Amino acid sequence: METALNTLNIQPGTQKKLSLISFSGDFDKLVAAFTLGTGAASVGYEVNIFFTFWGLDAIKKKQGRALVGKGFLGNIFGFFMGGLRSAPVSRLNFMGASPQIFRYLMRKKNVATLEELVEAAKVLGVNLYACEMAMHILGLEKKDFIHEVKEVLGVVKFLEISEGGRTLFI
Amino acid sequence: METALNTLNIQPGTQKKLSLISFSGDFDKLVAAFTLGTGAASVGYEVNIFFTFWGLDAIKKKQGRALVGKGFLGNIFGFFMGGLRSAPVSRLNFMGASPQIFRYLMRKKNVATLEELVEAAKVLGVNLYACEMAMHILGLEKKDFIHEVKEVLGVVKFLEISEGGRTLFI
């Protein structure tokens, strides 16, 4: 973020802020969240993304359908959630074929894919946070997530961080 | 809210504001809305929740699948919506078993359940509003809702109340 600020010549204290609550694990909504987040970061916004519930899937280290999460029920949710590479589309999912079609279309049209958008978010200094309560319910721990996750937070702390800017629930 | 303000020593006019449009009746999204709402209220925010469409389910007095709503079609929606205790999960609903699993996990992990969150919202002075237009479409009346519902409002009035703070559509 420092670098981005310097490059863009933004005065401290005048930086715009965009915060996203990434609740849905749907492929298309994750694309939307990361497109907004990286777009905003690329023009010097402070960007905070708070992953909660199904959204936690996007930041899991272990991709694919795996038994992540403690306890039997945690495992079941971990299995069905399955991480970034198995995120379903919110509509017209065609039994799981749709994300593949989207990936194909995005690749073909030279649009950044979801994986590339996540990479870009890391590079652009987007702040990634994980929701403490949802992790607790789903039996997930910080070590289950990619190391770019900055902090595990509660809702109140996130409200504080995101104060003074726009916040979208996706 | 008065009490909360006094306890937290907040100057009048400097109070932060969080407003939520609770559109979805999904169990997990209601949990998200009430977690955000009670979290914000607990640190002195003015919190306004505007229930509309499926979200109206969360504030119905009569719980369970009941024929609430006037007219035959209103009845059908009332029956399928069914209130807080039959709210489905937005994903992986497993034919209605998933909310029970979530409730079990939340109880086991000592996380406040949805019912407890709704209770907390009342105690913390969260302002609950019902959407006039959606009530009209679904044939619902103020008497169908819990008495904590402060007012039946149109969208314009809610925009006015929520002006000057953040608003999330959930």
Next chain:
Amino acid sequence: METALNTLNIQPGTQKKLSLISFSGDFDKLVAAFTLGTGAASVGYEVNIFFTFWGLDAIKKKQGRALVGKGFLGNIFGFFMGGLRSAPVSRLNFMGASPQIFRYLMRKKNVATLEELVEAAKVLGVNLYACEMAMHILGLEKKDFIHEVKEVLGVVKFLEISEGGRTLFI
């Protein structure tokens, strides 16, 4: 907008702003977006709606299930998306009967229907924008949309336009 401003005697520079990212093509969420948008515009807000992904459906010129969109896969999505008149409801869709029921209820109760709300948005000077990236992925062009669409934009440009007001993701 000029007219609305004059009628309402609003000072330039003090105008309130509401921006909506219309991502979902669901009938009920489109009703929510246009109700918020027209409601806000009717009391003098500057209203910007950014249509992306499934939301693009709402502004398509050619209604009904048609092969809009270039290429075979674009065609498939075009066919299943099908435009405003075939938008499904996000819950309880009853194999496509539900939007009809909603339309019936809205007509019967004298609530503006979705088509009427879209018309109202045009009359009230609501700014309609289409998302460049989603159009690119889905193979849509500006000529596929109703002529009231003001501009085709990227996310960064929309963030700039919507800065200084509230933004909701619907």
